Amino acid sequence: MPGIKGEGLKMMWQAGAQKYGDTVEMIYILPHNLEYMVVDGVLRQPNLMINQDGDRFMDEGMLGNTTFSGNAMFLQPGHYAYVIMDRAILKQYQDEGPDIIDIVHPAAGFKLLDPVIKKAEENGYEAIITADSVGELAEKLNIPAAKLQKTINDYNSYCDHGQDREFFKNPDYLHKLTGEGGYLVGKFYSGAYGTVGGVKIDENCQVLDGRRSGYSRSLQRGIRC
Incomplete structure (x- = not known):
């Protein structure tokens, strides 16, 4: 898709979201x-x-x-x-x-x-x-x-x-x-x-970080599915 290079995913990963199943x-x-x-x-x-x-x-x-x-x-x-x-x-x-x-x-x-x-x-x-x-x-x-x-x-x-x-x-x-x-x-x-x-997300569709299975408070304000 010309011009679309996964910027949304990259922003989430840079913010600490756990990579999963891409x-x-x-x-x-x-x-x-x-x-x-x-x-x-x-x-x-x-x-x-x-x-x-x-x-x-x-x-x-x-x-x-x-x-x-x-x-x-x-x-x-x-x-x-x-x-x-x-x-x-x-x-x-x-x-x-x-x-x-x-x-x-x-x-x-x-x-x-x-x-x-x-x-x-x-x-x-x-x-x-x-x-x-x-x-x-x-x-x-x-x-x-x-x-x-x-x-x-x-x-x-x-x-x-x-x-x-x-x-x-x-x-x-x-x-x-x-x-x-x-x-x-x-x-x-x-x-x-x-x-x-x-x-990776939990049962509430909240994004998880890479450090633990729980929801990352550092991501609460900016990343949701």
Whole structure:
């Protein structure tokens, strides 16, 4: 989060608050996603997802759980992942509705995609990728074409048989990637809503110092949750 570097927590720690359980609530997003919210919503559907090595690494059906998926992406090279679909799958979503429905990304976005893709191309935005073939896509993703093709072929075989033999994704989410109409790819990065925890408190939500388990009188006037 640009400009926000934990000043509140740092002030509490400097005042004597006991450090405890500081972590973040992970999510995943397209960079500058408010400018590309439509595409962010369309491409975060449970289609083929790979890391920079061209490998799947989780059940894409969990993409609706942003915390789980954000943590999984954080463990990948570069802390990002590519979610891949094609326009045949997009047409299915336009006609029948998406696999994952949420209150942040409206279903109407599936019919408003092209102007946002055009804006991304004009702006040189690197997190929305389009390609007409696997070879072109491999070049744009900087993944060996043979590796990308094998990953797609393996995934398509699971779609043909209605069984994901790697991560056991819900068969309802197995949509074959044919490349019809061109590929659409979102480069999603791990991100965070904000910090979770950071200082130890008692049952009255009063901040504890590092010297004893009781409430620090020196903190009484300035620090409360």
